[in-house]
Amino acid sequence: MNALHKDVAAWWHDHLGHYQQRADHRALRARLRRAAGPLAVVGEPAVHDLVRAQPWLAHRADVLADIVLAIAHVDRDGREPLARALGKPPGGDSPVMSPLRFERLMASSRAELAPQIRRALAQAENTCNVGALAADLAAWDDPERGEAVRLRWWFAYYNARPAQMSETSTDHDNALHKEQAA
Numbered sequence: 001m002n003a004l005h006k007d008v009a010a011w012w013h014d015h016l017g018h019y020q021q022r023a024d025h026r027a028l029r030a031r032l033r034r035a036a037g038p039l040a041v042v043g044e045p046a047v048h049d050l051v052r053a054q055p056w057l058a059h060r061a062d063v064l065a066d067i068v069l070a071i072a073h074v075d076r077d078g079r080e081p082l083a084r085a086l087g088k089p090p091g092g093d094s095p096v097m098s099p100l101r102f103e104r105l106m107a108s109s110r111a112e113l114a115p116q117i118r119r120a121l122a123q124a125e126n127t128c129n130v131g132a133l134a135a136d137l138a139a140w141d142d143p144e145r146g147e148a149v150r151l152r153w154w155f156a157y158y159n160a161r162p163a164q165m166s167e168t169s170t171d172h173d174n175a176l177h178k179e180q181a182a
Contacts, residue, residue, distance in 0.1 A: 002139055005131030007053040012071050012130045018052040019075075032072035060138075062110060067134045070117045074133070075126035080097045082117075082133050083153035087122035095157065097123050102157055106150050110141040 016032075028046055035041050038061035042048075047068055051057050058063040078085070084151040086097040095102070097120060106168065108116045117137070136153070139145040154160075 005135045007133035008134035011050040029072050039137055041065040041068050063138050071130050073118055077130045078127040079122045081156050082128035083156035085128050087157040128137045
């Protein structure tokens with residue numbers, strides 16, 4: 001688990017995770033779900049708590065928006081990464097998301113990603129590992145890590161790797177985030 005994973009999960013719990021009990025969480029969640037891009041996301045004061053924890057996000061408003069807009073659609077922070085939740089459930093006959101739709105998701109560019117992730121979350125009952133999703137979205141179009149993220153998603157979708165292998169944390173990921181923060 002890398003620092004981004006932990007910081008985003010903590011931010012989600014502090015600002016969005018208790019939407020059923022807290023009006024402020026409900027209101028922020030609603031505003032973020034309606035947000036029309038990076039400027040609207042950055043206009044939310046609560047988002048700056050996340051930027052303070054991960055300063056490099058101030059220089060990547062597109063990544064910040066993708067992360068925040070996606071996790072605003074998460075109802076429950078689960079143990080499984082999103083790709084695993086989209087695959088075939090234990091004892092099930094077919095995957096939650098069709099292989100063709102999953103292939104489209106994997107081929108998405110950063111510009112196409114937000115609506116694809118929202119649809120995927122809806123199919124996964126808005127439950128996934130928030131921190132893992134954030135770390136993967138941050139690396140989605142990275143020239144060095146993007147392909148590894150997509151490979152990990154394919155393996156998780158087909159449940160071809162043990163759960164502990166689907167973690168997003170690597171030494172390379174941690175080093176890259178430190179470089180981006182500098």
